[in-house]
Amino acid sequence: MSSDGLWSIGDLAERAGVTVKTVRFYSDRGLLPEAGRSSGGHRRYGPEALDRLRLIRSLRALDLPVPEVERVLDRDEALEEVVTGQLREVDSRLTALRWREASLRLLKDCPSEERAERLRLVGAVVMPPDTAALARFWRRTLPVRLPARTVSRVLDSVVPRPPRDPSPAQVLAFARLHELVTDPRVDRPEFRPAPPLPDGEYRPAVLYEGLAEAYALAASSAVVRGEALDCFVAAYAQALGAPDTLVFRRRLLGLLARTDGPAIHRYWKLATGLFAPGEPVLGALHHHLSVALRAEVESRAG
Missing domain, CATH: 1.10.1660.10 (Multidrug-efflux Transporter Regulator; Chain: A; Domain 2)
Incomplete structure (x- = not known):
């Protein structure tokens, strides 16, 4: 000094x-x-x-x-902002590392003859993965007249958030799901996600609002019946401006059968294991409601 x-x-x-x-x-x-x-x-x-x-x-x-x-x-008060931002960045890095680890385990533990195919699938997904491609897949089937808030709610319900700490099986499921929604063939009529109702005049906002209520009711009950099923049918009836009768319910069975195309079926098969435990899976709820409707129609016909 x-x-x-x-x-x-x-x-x-x-x-x-x-x-x-x-x-x-x-x-x-x-x-x-x-x-x-x-x-x-x-x-x-x-x-x-x-x-x-x-x-x-x-x-x-x-x-x-x-x-x-x-x-x-x-600025002294900037410390909290900076620390919060750094925590987000660290969390993203940790998630990416967990996905990388699960991906490596997926490749290490699989049969040698499957390794090249799995490497191709995993290599096409960024880590941590985003869900933009999945959202685009669903936007292609949503009516253009649907309100933005309804579109946002639908996407939140049908697009799974990638797990923060995935298992190798979840990595593989997400990679296959990503491959499905980015396949150019998905835009062909035979593969494209089918609209919930055939072409024609109907009120899509009424349909999606009603379906959201029906799915919520179904998710809150271990057995899909009664109020949830009635709400499910009412959503379609009100959207089409038709009365809820046995004749309409028979017709609805045919409509539902035509909307479950191969792309949607495979989407839900792959996506189901990516939702958090206890999180409603709309594909499963829709299937259960459709099965309940068929059982009810067949019992009343008998």
């Missing part, structure tokens, strides 16, 4: 346990306050520079980029 009680750049570096180059780097970026200059023009620092340097080291030890460190030093 000099006679004026200030430190040279070397003194500060030694006290902070860093290199002179490090001190110079932060000084050049304006992050370390200079208390003055020597007669020869060399930088001099006081205790506040040491405190600031220690704070910078603590922030950098958390892997904060220098621009983020600058934000924190400029």
Whole structure:
């Protein structure tokens, strides 16, 4: 320390346990306050520079980029924002690593003759995966007249969120699901997701609102019957402007049979295991309601 009680750049570096180059780097970026200059023009620092340097080291030890460190030093309240952002980034990295680990286990534990095919499937999916392709798959079948809020609710219900800690089987299911929805053949009429009702005049918003209520009722009961089934049929009847009669229910069975195409059937087969435990799976609920409707129609016909 000099006679004026200030430190040279070397003194500060030694006290902070860093290199002179490090001190110079932060000084050049304006992050370390200079208390003055020597007669020869060399930088001099006081205790506040040491405190600031220690704070910078603590922030950098958390892997904060220098621009983020600058934000924190400029505004005390920025620390919470920066930490929150870093937590999100770390969480994303950890999720990506878990998906990578599960993918490697999937390849390691599978029969050798299946390894190349599974590698191709897994290699086509980013990690952690996103669900944009799955959402596009469903948007192609939703009516253009559907309100945006209804579209958003439908997508939230039919597109599974990728598990944060997937099993190898879930990695494979998601990879196959991704392959299904990005297959160019899915746009062919025989593969394209079928609309919930045939072409013609009907009120799609009424249908989807009613189906959402029916699915919620079905999900809350271990046995699909009664109120849930009546609500399910009413959604279609009201959308078509038809009365709910036995004749209509027979007709509805035929309509439902035509909407369950191969692409939708495979989608739900693959997607079911990707939903969180206890989360309603609309494909399964729709199937159960359809089966319950058939059983009721057949019993009343007998």
